[in-house]
Amino acid sequence: MSDKQEALFENIVVIGLGLIGSSLTRGIKQRGLAVHLFGYDGSAKVRQEARDIDIGAQIVDELAPTVSKADLVILAVPVGAMANLAAQVCPLIKPGAILSDVGSVKQSIIEAVSPLMPENTHFVPGHPVAGTEFSGPSSGFGHLFEDRWCILTPVEGGDQQAINSLKLLWQQLGSQVECMSAAHHDIVLAITSHIPHLIAYNIVGTAADLEDVTKSEVIKFSAGGFRDFTRIAASDPVMWRDVFMNNKEAVLEMLGRFTEDLTQLQRHIRRDDGQALQDLFSRTRAIRRSIVEAGQETQEADFGRTKG
Amino acid sequence: MSDKQEALFENIVVIGLGLIGSSLTRGIKQRGLAVHLFGYDGSAKVRQEARDIDIGAQIVDELAPTVSKADLVILAVPVGAMANLAAQVCPLIKPGAILSDVGSVKQSIIEAVSPLMPENTHFVPGHPVAGTEFSGPSSGFGHLFEDRWCILTPVEGGDQQAINSLKLLWQQLGSQVECMSAAHHDIVLAITSHIPHLIAYNIVGTAADLEDVTKSEVIKFSAGGFRDFTRIAASDPVMWRDVFMNNKEAVLEMLGRFTEDLTQLQRHIRRDDGQALQDLFSRTRAIRRSIVEAGQETQEADFGRTKG
Numbered sequence: 045m046s047d048k049q050e051a052l053f054e055n056i057v058v059i060g061l062g063l064i065g066s067s068l069t070r071g072i073k074q075r076g077l078a079v080h081l082f083g084y085d086g087s088a089k090v091r092q093e094a095r096d097i098d099i100g101a102q103i104v105d106e107l108a109p110t111v112s113k114a115d116l117v118i119l120a121v122p123v124g125a126m127a128n129l130a131a132q133v134c135p136l137i138k139p140g141a142i143l144s145d146v147g148s149v150k151q152s153i154i155e156a157v158s159p160l161m162p163e164n165t166h167f168v169p170g171h172p173v174a175g176t177e178f179s180g181p182s183s184g185f186g187h188l189f190e191d192r193w194c195i196l197t198p199v200e201g202g203d204q205q206a207i208n209s210l211k212l213l214w215q216q217l218g219s220q221v222e223c224m225s226a227a228h229h230d231i232v233l234a235i236t237s238h239i240p241h242l243i244a245y246n247i248v249g250t251a252a253d254l255e256d257v258t259k260s261e262v263i264k265f266s267a268g269g270f271r272d273f274t275r276i277a278a279s280d281p282v283m284w285r286d287v288f289m290n291n292k293e294a295v296l297e298m299l300g301r302f303t304e305d306l307t308q309l310q311r312h313i314r315r316d317d318g319q320a321l322q323d324l325f326s327r328t329r330a331i332r333r334s335i336v337e338a339g340q341e342t343q344e345a346d347f348g349r350t351k352g
Numbered sequence: 353m354s355d356k357q358e359a360l361f362e363n364i365v366v367i368g369l370g371l372i373g374s375s376l377t378r379g380i381k382q383r384g385l386a387v388h389l390f391g392y393d394g395s396a397k398v399r400q401e402a403r404d405i406d407i408g409a410q411i412v413d414e415l416a417p418t419v420s421k422a423d424l425v426i427l428a429v430p431v432g433a434m435a436n437l438a439a440q441v442c443p444l445i446k447p448g449a450i451l452s453d454v455g456s457v458k459q460s461i462i463e464a465v466s467p468l469m470p471e472n473t474h475f476v477p478g479h480p481v482a483g484t485e486f487s488g489p490s491s492g493f494g495h496l497f498e499d500r501w502c503i504l505t506p507v508e509g510g511d512q513q514a515i516n517s518l519k520l521l522w523q524q525l526g527s528q529v530e531c532m533s534a535a536h537h538d539i540v541l542a543i544t545s546h547i548p549h550l551i552a553y554n555i556v557g558t559a560a561d562l563e564d565v566t567k568s569e570v571i572k573f574s575a576g577g578f579r580d581f582t583r584i585a586a587s588d589p590v591m592w593r594d595v596f597m598n599n600k601e602a603v604l605e606m607l608g609r610f611t612e613d614l615t616q617l618q619r620h621i622r623r624d625d626g627q628a629l630q631d632l633f634s635r636t637r638a639i640r641r642s643i644v645e646a647g648q649e650t651q652e653a654d655f656g657r658t659k660g
Contacts, residue, residue: 124626148576173573173575173576174575175575175576176653176654177640177653177654178653183653192575193572193573193575195573220572222572231564231565232565232569232570232573233573233576235558235559235562235565235570235578236559236565236569236570236573236574236576236577236578237573237576237577237578238576238577239555240555240576240577240578240580240581241577242614242617243551243555243614244577244580245617245632245633245636246610246613246614246617246632247547247548247551247610248636248639248640249613249632249635249636250543250606250609250610250613251543251544251639252635252636252639253609253613254543254609256536256539257539257540257543257544259639259642261540261544262540262543262544262639263639263642263643263646263648264501264528264530264646264648265481265501265503265540265541265544265545266544266643266648266649267481267482267483267500267501267648267649268456268481268483268541268544268545268546268548269544269545269546269548269549269552269584270543270544270545270548271640271643271648271649272548272552272580272581272583272584273548273580274636274639274640274643274649275580275640275649275654275655276577276580277633277636277637277639277640278636278637278640278641279633281630281633281634281637282630284629284633285626285629285630285633286626288621288629289621289624289626289629292621292622292624295621296618296621296622298558299614299618299621301558301561301562302554302555302558303611303614305554305557305558305561306550306551306554306607306611309550309553309554310604310607313596313597313600313603313604313607314600314604316597316600318432318593318594318597321592321593321596321597322589322590322593324553324554324557325553325585325587325589325592325593326589327557327560328553328556328557328560328582328585328586329585329586329589331556331559331560331567331570331571331582331585332485332556332579332582332583332585332586333586334567334571335571335574335579335582338571338572340571340572340574340575340579341574341575341579341582341657342657342658344658345484345485345486345491346484346485346583347583347655347656347657348655348656348657348658349649349650349655349656350650350652350656
């Protein structure tokens with residue numbers, strides 16, 4: 045098929061076959077980026093599901109034989125599961141091979157994984173900024189990463205060739221790649237991803253707990269704005285629990301700023317300061333326009349929602 | 353065309369030709385719900401735009417001759433502009449005719465409009481819970497109200513026949529109709545619409561003002577969740593200023609609950625209470641499922657976003 049590229053790696057294994065992992069195997073397979081592609085998941089049920097639907101990889105039941113011959117190992121499990129998994133995986137990695145991950149938090153993963161890397165192996169932490177609200181192997185698709193950004197956060201003294209190989213892999217999956225420090229990543233993603241999820245989860249919880257508004261009313265009249273928030277509040281609970289537990293400092297810092305601004309807005313409303321409200325509401329349109337222009341959002345009204 | 357129904361009114365005039373007003377004229381025209389359909393806007397520029405693109409109504413330059421012969425007058429201007437407009441329009445309404453509106457807040461409009469209604473005329477306040485992030489006559493479309501809810505908040509002693517006529521109009525536009533008190537409406541919409549808009553505007557403002565994260569980073573990595581919020585934060589600034597100014601009490605009450613819950617979440621993060629986070633994050637998935645099942649949201653992943 046026209047997507048096909050030259051293989052970049054002889055053996056790739058993806059560990060964790062949820063939305064991101066199974067999108068990776070599909071994308072790698074569709075573009076022919078590995079000569080041999082393997083997939084593993086800690087859950088036998090998930091492995092079976094992955095086999096049943098064919099996610100483009102040979103699904104294996106044991107880590108050791110596959111990891112020990114892999115040129116690239118990608119960890120695609122929730123952030124909180126990375127340390128345990130790395131303890132199993134790292135000792136098996138062969139000299140010259142690359143380990144990477146797709147975790148939404150980078151500093152805590154680097155702290156956990158780096159000390160476990162054997163001599164002459166290369167850890168290149170990564171984070172594809174892409175996803176949907178669905179989970180599991182069936183929810184993945186090979187073009188998930190197209191036109192999205194993948195952030196790499198190389199460790200100090202990281203091997204440049206290994207970084208370049210991983211960069212090429214993501215580019216061939218359709219992503220643009222940016223390198224930055226793990227600390228900066230964790231701050232940037234706190235505002236562009238973690239806080240949005242936190243307040244979405246929060247408002248859905250608030251709405252569910254009201255006594256004077258029924259659940260049926262919340263559902264019927266959700267087209268007024270609320271339903272937009274329910275999409276990301278439907279994201280994987282364990283994955284997101286781990287994000288907040290592992291990016292605590294940056295999340296609390298950004299949450300503090302969000303709350304400070306919200307308190308100011310509250311004061312404007314209480315004091316009938318319409319001009320201050322209008323000033324803010326007028327500024328925010330420009331940001332969406334920039335996001336659309338940058339190819340990170342559809343320009344269609346209402347996200348191009350069809351029915352519903 | 354197959355959409356065509358029997359005309360429900362001889363003469364309808366829609367005043368205010370933005371997203372909602374021009375969607376109304378298009379929908380009414382497409383379904384043949386008026387024998388004669390007129391449109392007016394206070395801005396000559398908007399009237400010209402509406403004429404140029406044809407929104408299904410005859411655009412008039414003067415209110416008096418059109419309103420005085422209308423059987424149904426619909427006010428489709430921002431909530432804050434309703435009182436002044438009503439002062440012009442109400443004295444012109446003919447006996448037996450109905451006045452309605454589409455404002456997102458109902459108590460303040462009823463207080464402003466009811467005293468102005470002449471004898472033997474009927475005020476039936478309404479609110480179609482539908483919209484997009486775009487404004488102006490070009491952004492409207494005739495099926496905007498299909499499968500959405502329209503809320504009517506009849507005034508005390510309101511004429512039942514007038515209520516039924518308006519109900520039928522909205523039903524023939526494709527909406528489901530629910531009647532409730534204006535006070536309850538203002539509480540329900542505070543949580544399903546007003547607070548979602550407020551926190552969306554707020555986070556977009558917070559992100560724009562950060563010193564340690566560049567605007568370019570916010571834009572590039574917005575697919576992590578942030579971009580969802582920019583859609584409703586791109587809504588009409590004047591319309592939304594007016595909503596908050598006119599539904600102050602309910603908005604502040606709901607905002608208080610939102611903030612209380614957020615403070616609790618913050619505490620869970622600070623205290624590393626992963627279980628409490630996971631519990632909330634697991635509850636919220638069910639609400640989205642209900643919204644999809646109720647036909648108020650697409651079931652496609654990521655809102656069915658195409659590119660971008």
